[in-house]
Amino acid sequence: MNKGKIIVGSAEWCALPQINVPAIKARVDSGAKTSSLHALNIVPFQKEGKPWIKFELHPLQNDPKTTVHCEAAVVDKRNIKSSSGHLESRYVISTALSIAEASWEIEITLTNRDSMGHRMLLGRQAMAGRILVDPEASFQLGELSGEILSKFYSTNVRKLTGLKIGLLASNPDLYSNRRIMEAGGERGHEMEFLSIKDCYIKLDGRNPEMHYRGGRILNDLDAVIPRIRPSLTFYGCALTRHFEAMGVYTLNTASAITQSRDKLYSLQLLINSGLPIPTTGFANSPLDTNDLIKMVGGAPLIVKLLEGTQGKGVVLAETKKAAESLINAFKSLKANILVQEFIKEAGGKDIRCFVIDGKVVESIMRTAAPGEFRANLHMGGTAEITKITPEEKKIAIKAAKTMNLKVAGVDIIRGQKQPLLLEVNSSPGLEGIEGASSRDIASLMIKAIEKDMKYKNSIT
Known part of the structure; x- marks a missing residue:
């Protein structure tokens, strides 16, 4: 029976009046169980002995100036797998949804939705018994003009006064x-x-x-x-x-x-600073191939192109014969390669430490996709927040300092005897680490600039 149900398209304008959001465009997705809302700078606190959170919301896509400050009681905290495969811990709140002159309570999770096309996703739990979806249509309930949105959010526009x-x-x-x-x-x-x-x-x-x-x-x-x-x-x-x-x-x-970016030179700098790396070989002549393989402990071993990045140009040679063929093939193409011992006990996992201004601000454990030996998020790997040891923390900080990088992604694997440093990235990606941790890493990068330039910002 369709009686009394609201018919909506794949995207609609709605409101969340209890958290001061008069209008927000929602992606209507019956394939998603839970609703989600874009939220940044989430801060937990206690109110009358119960858990609450403060957070910031930019309700309009591609508009960082319009900011709504929200508060809500915490209903739950759940581990949720995002559409990109990242497992993240999200706060859950309960708030009123207003749409087509109707209103009811829904549960909604808080996450960073910057990579998505809409600041809110309306899942099937929130729609059950009340909404029917026409996936071929959109804005069945009407569009909102820029003029109307400006009136709604006229007091929420943040003026730019900084750098x-x-x-x-x-x-x-x-x-x-x-x-x-x-x-x-x-x-x-x-x-x-x-x-x-x-x-x-x-x-x-x-x-x-x-x-x-x-x-x-x-x-x-x-x-x-x-x-x-x-x-x-x-x-x-x-x-x-x-x-x-x-x-x-x-x-x-x-x-x-x-x-x-120079993998060989960077490894030389790192070992000169006393940092532990997997045993690595570098040679030019094909006559040295057998000794090169023996040098790193034999097969299985890793072959890396010096100019490769994000896991590209990294190959696992599982046998001595495969290693010989691979190394000689690269050399015949005049490609510069590193040969590195394969740390089997790492189990297809590595740790990405995000270092800003000499501090590890967050760490995630990356796990390789089935059938892969590398923990590469671009190839179906997953990430979750992890606690690192004092030794791993020391390695990450020293590695960034050795490379003179203010911001760095430091990759570490856990060997049988000790943690081993794989690589130091000067332009580390934010999606995996922000998705897994729900931390605003980008703002920490901006704060590092403010600190170095002695800019006093009234925004904490």
């Missing part, structure tokens, strides 16, 4: 870049995305300049956050170095990024 910060990267739609742009805006800074390919340099001893698309001169930036993809390392670091010459603060320096 001017450029994000030097390639893809503005990448989760990590979107989060950094939003976090800077939340903290009152003027953020600008700078495409690496659209920047170009004027070399002049008296008046060095950075030009941007169409001839605009970038002469008003206080700071730059370089997030350079490996294929653009040379050009991106040249730009970063030029910003430094112009007196612009850079979160990671060009020299630090350059040395972190």
Whole structure:
């Protein structure tokens, strides 16, 4: 029976009046059991002896200036697997949903939905017995104009009074870049995305300049956050170095990024600092292949391309014969490779420690997808928050310091005798670690800039 039920499309405007949200666009998804809401800076507290939380919500997509401060009683805290496969612990609240002049209580989980197209997802539990979905339609209950939304949120717009910060990267739609742009805006800074390919340099001893698309001169930036993809390392670091010459603060320096991208040189720097790594070999002549294999303990072993990244160019050779064929094939192509011992006891898991300003701010355990030997989130791996040992913490901090990186992702595996350092990443992704931990890592990066530039922000 359809009597009395509300017919909606795949997306509709609704309201959450109990937490001061007069309008929010929701993705209607009967395939999802639980509803979810975009939330940042979640802070638990006690109210009359019961657990409550404070959080911030940006109800309008791609608008970090409009901020609603919310409070709600905590109903539960559950482990939920996101659509990207990340297991995260989420707070659950109960609040009133208003839609089509009807209102009822629903349970809703709080999570960072920046990578999603809508700030709210309406799941089937909230719709049961009240809503019918026409998946081919949308906004069956009407659209809201920009003018109406401006009136709703006129008192929630945060004025930008802070620094001017450029994000030097390639893809503005990448989760990590979107989060950094939003976090800077939340903290009152003027953020600008700078495409690496659209920047170009004027070399002049008296008046060095950075030009941007169409001839605009970038002469008003206080700071730059370089997030350079490996294929653009040379050009991106040249730009970063030029910003430094112009007196612009850079979160990671060009020299630090350059040395972190050179896998062989970075390993040499790390072992010179006394940091433990898996036994690794490097040779040029095919005549040395057998001794190279023997040097790292024989097969199975790992072969890594020096210019590979995010798990690409990393191959497991399970037998001596396979290792010989693989190494010689790479050498015949004049590819530079590292041969590294395979740490079987790691069980396809590694730890990503996110280091900011000399502190490990969060750590996750990454687990390889079935059939894979690498814990790679881009290849179906999963991530969950983990507690690291004091020794692992010390390794992560020392590794970032050795590489002179203010922000770094440090990858560690747990060997039979001790933790071993795999790699130090100068542009670590935020999606896996924010998804698993629900922490606002992007804001911590912005706070590191504020600290170094001695900028006093009234936003805590």
